[in-house]
Amino acid sequence: MKKIEEPDFGIVTDTIKKVMDFEPEHYKLKPLRRRIKARMRRLGIDDYQEYSILLMKDKEEVERLKRVLTINLTRFFRNREVFRVLEKEILPTLTNPSIWSAGCADGAEAYSLSILCHKLNMDCSIIGTDIDSEVIEKAKNGIYKKISLIEIDPEIKKRYFIREGLDYRLINEIRSSVKFENLDLKSIAFKMAFDLTICRNVLIYLNKAFQEQTLLRFYEALKPGGYLILGKIESLAGSAKEVFKPYDIRNRIYAKN
Numbered sequence: 001m002k003k004i005e006e007p008d009f010g011i012v013t014d015t016i017k018k019v020m021d022f023e024p025e026h027y028k029l030k031p032l033r034r035r036i037k038a039r040m041r042r043l044g045i046d047d048y049q050e051y052s053i054l055l056m057k058d059k060e061e062v063e064r065l066k067r068v069l070t071i072n073l074t075r076f077f078r079n080r081e082v083f084r085v086l087e088k089e090i091l092p093t094l095t096n097p098s099i100w101s102a103g104c105a106d107g108a109e110a111y112s113l114s115i116l117c118h119k120l121n122m123d124c125s126i127i128g129t130d131i132d133s134e135v136i137e138k139a140k141n142g143i144y145k146k147i148s149l150i151e152i153d154p155e156i157k158k159r160y161f162i163r164e165g166l167d168y169r170l171i172n173e174i175r176s177s178v179k180f181e182n183l184d185l186k187s188i189a190f191k192m193a194f195d196l197t198i199c200r201n202v203l204i205y206l207n208k209a210f211q212e213q214t215l216l217r218f219y220e221a222l223k224p225g226g227y228l229i230l231g232k233i234e235s236l237a238g239s240a241k242e243v244f245k246p247y248d249i250r251n252r253i254y255a256k257n
């Protein structure tokens, strides 16, 4: 197959902006290009112009590309150590906490927090948001494949899930405790609303400028002293380093200054 010419890359990113609710300029260029090319190769297309024309007329391809670009990989209690610190150290210090799982994918992270609050007998209000409307619908359904539960403690699995054939359904009490919304991080304007914001494995896909802008939005959205949790390989960017202080650096937990 002919090598995809790079100067035309702008054609496809312009088209993406027109046909989907996704702004390529907020994302890191290399992974973005790699993913778009992978989609094109699968379709046997080696020309950005041709792929752009396809995107203009094929809604299903738009959805497929969006799924590839947003990467929805997640699972319950992902990186369990963070949830251990939350359960033992952080949640017990909060009263009726309000919690935001930003970039929540299919909701496993938001529901993991709801399960912890339930275990601790705490009332909480939790919202999960994501740019991808399809995963938000999945989150609302609360039905998961076995693979989503691989990090879960067997006791929790037994208490909070009902087996349905090959799937696992969350009990209603947990399912109804979390609200989900389809939201792009760029348009979020919460003010001092949360005790805890968890945004893991989302910033890594964003370019530095948008990372910084997003982190400052998280700062605005947190109540004084509120906590921010990032993914294992993520860290604070730019001026956000000055407005948060580390609480548990190994687990990427920060507190609002």
Ligand SMILES: C[S@@+](CC[C@H](N)C(=O)[O-])C[C@H]1O[C@@H](n2cnc3c(N)ncnc32)[C@H](O)[C@@H]1O
Residues within 6 Å of the ligand: 070, 071, 072, 073, 074, 075, 078, 102, 103, 104, 105, 106, 109, 129, 130, 131, 132, 135, 183, 184, 185, 186, 199, 200, 201, 202, 205, 231
């Ligand atoms: C790898 S998943 C992370 C899920 C979960 N936080 C975790 O760590 O298990 C990344 C999620 O970020 C979402 N995302 C990417 N860009 C976004 C944006 N601009 N606004 C909101 N969500 C976004 C994707 O749709 C995807 O569901």
